[in-house]
Amino acid sequence: MIAGVEDLPKLVSARMPYGKHQGRLIADLPGAYLAWFxxxxxxxxxxxxxxxxxxxxxxxxxxxxxxxxxGR
Structure with a gap:
């Protein structure tokens, strides 16, 4: 499934469940980490x-x- 506008709020509420940045909001993950994925x-x-x-x-x-x- 392709991401849509309904996924934008999830970026600021969902947290990385594992790995080096476990617990960090998806929206706050470093670009280099995202590029690695x-x-x-x-x-x-x-x-x-x-x-x-x-x-x-x-x-x-x-x-x-x-x-x-x-902040919602």
């Missing part, structure tokens, strides 16, 4: 979809689109 392969399911979406936002300088969604 892109090279190695995103996980299956919702987590992979959210990581791929965050990579696109980060890569294209659009992370600030998430600012209004923070």
């Amino acid at each position: 892109a090279r190695k392969g995103f996980p299956e399911g919702e987590l992979g979809r959210l990581l791929a979406l965050m990579l696109e936002l980060d890569h294209n300088g659009l992370s600030s689109l998430l600012d209004p969604l923070r």
